[in-house]
Amino acid sequence: MIEISGLSKKYHTAQGTLTALDNVNIQVKEGEIYGVIGPSGAGKSTLIRTLNLLEKPDQGSIIINGQDLTKVTAGKLRNNREKIGMIFQHFNLLTSRTVRGNVSFPLEIAGLSRNKRLKKVAYLLELVGLTDRADHYPAELSGGQKQRVGIARALANDPGVLLSDEATSSLDPESTEAVLNLLKRIRDELNLTIILITHEMDVIKDICDRVAVMEKGKIIEEGKVIDLFANPQQNLTRRFIRTVIDYNLPEGLNNIKQQGQLIRVSFMGESTHQPLISLLVRKFHLDANILYGRIDDIQGIPFGTLILDLEGDDQSISKGIEFLSNNGLSLEVLAGE
Ligand SMILES: Nc1ncnc2c1ncn2[C@@H]1O[C@H](COP(=O)(O)OP(=O)(O)OP(=O)(O)O)[C@@H](O)[C@H]1O
Numbered sequence: 001m002i003e004i005s006g007l008s009k010k011y012h013t014a015q016g017t018l019t020a021l022d023n024v025n026i027q028v029k030e031g032e033i034y035g036v037i038g039p040s041g042a043g044k045s046t047l048i049r050t051l052n053l054l055e056k057p058d059q060g061s062i063i064i065n066g067q068d069l070t071k072v073t074a075g076k077l078r079n080n081r082e083k084i085g086m087i088f089q090h091f092n093l094l095t096s097r098t099v100r101g102n103v104s105f106p107l108e109i110a111g112l113s114r115n116k117r118l119k120k121v122a123y124l125l126e127l128v129g130l131t132d133r134a135d136h137y138p139a140e141l142s143g144g145q146k147q148r149v150g151i152a153r154a155l156a157n158d159p160g161v162l163l164s165d166e167a168t169s170s171l172d173p174e175s176t177e178a179v180l181n182l183l184k185r186i187r188d189e190l191n192l193t194i195i196l197i198t199h200e201m202d203v204i205k206d207i208c209d210r211v212a213v214m215e216k217g218k219i220i221e222e223g224k225v226i227d228l229f230a231n232p233q234q235n236l237t238r239r240f241i242r243t244v245i246d247y248n249l250p251e252g253l254n255n256i257k258q259q260g261q262l263i264r265v266s267f268m269g270e271s272t273h274q275p276l277i278s279l280l281v282r283k284f285h286l287d288a289n290i291l292y293g294r295i296d297d298i299q300g301i302p303f304g305t306l307i308l309d310l311e312g313d314d315q316s317i318s319k320g321i322e323f324l325s326n327n328g329l330s331l332e333v334l335a336g337e
Pocket residue numbers: 011012013018019020038039040041042043044045046047199
């Protein structure tokens with residue numbers, strides 16, 4: 001369990017004081033993949049650097065398994081760092097070492113015997129599917145393979161926590177999928193806790209259990225990924241969601257003469273199995289014209305979006321909207337007559 005409480009960090013520059021982290025509170029459960037998403041400058045890297053013990057926060061605590069990392073003395077820093085693995089956007093591999101040499105490096109620093117190192121490296125390369133590349137140099141690998149070396153190296157000292165800093169941002173879609181699948185697999189096999197920072201909502205949608213949305217150093221929204229998709233509260237969250245699920249009315253439909261009240265309905269899981277729209281029409285004597293609809297898949301859960309043009313008297317429309325809302329659908333009124 002990771003408990004980040006009241007974390008704050010200011011930078012004092014010639015231009016003035018900049019608040020990079022502003023009272024950040026996050027709890028991550030063991031074995032969870034927790035995403036932090038935000039635009040450039042939101043404070044994501046600063047958050048990772050404080051978790052990584054590369055920077056001290058001005059205030060707050062980071063408690064991992066009962067120990068407050070912000071209170072760790074210099075002598076114990078290395079021990080604690082070993083328990084937190086890290087992977088990077090640009091891999092940070094040693095170009096003059098082979099794949100084997102790169103994965104072996106943290107074990108050499110930890111003082112493991114040659115025999116033990118060889119065994120451990122062989123196990124790690126097997127785990128990430130790179131046994132046949134052991135004697136290659138980083139320059140001879142694809143981006144996805146380089147990141148898998150980075151993952152093997154990060155796992156060398158058996159960390160309980162893995163920090164991922166934009167680890168798929170410079171990869172093509174196929175390699176991104178392979179790396180994300182690998183992260184999911186090692187989480188399952190090793191019961192790792194993963195904190196992942198990204199500016200890509202696709203990554204959050206694919207592998208995160210929960211997510212925090214960051215803006216200007218603050219967490220502005222937080223929750224289960226599926227709940228955030230179904231019912232985003234903040235404009236920034238909606239903007240991120242629209243990068244993966246574009247639920248705006250397609251352009252060609254913008255000119256259609258709307259007859260009644262336009263609403264966007266989002267539904268997921270159980271509610272996709274109920275005939276709520278036909279119930280709405282029958283119960284409240286409304287006409288519902290479906291202008292647009294799509295069903296996406298979020299981590300195996302169907303997530304649907306419909307844009308309806310509801311026609312009827314005002315009171316029936318209000319009651320109908322209430323009915324949909326009471327039945328677990330998330331609604332947004334787009335425009336009225
Ligand atoms: N060492 C530093 N000195 C001064 N200001 C800094 C320093 N590091 C970060 N900042 C500032 O703190 C704010 C948060 O930066 P941070 O790098 O954490 O954001 P980010 O969300 O990771 O952005 P990006 O996605 O572009 O990497 C920014 O306004 C940045 O300019």
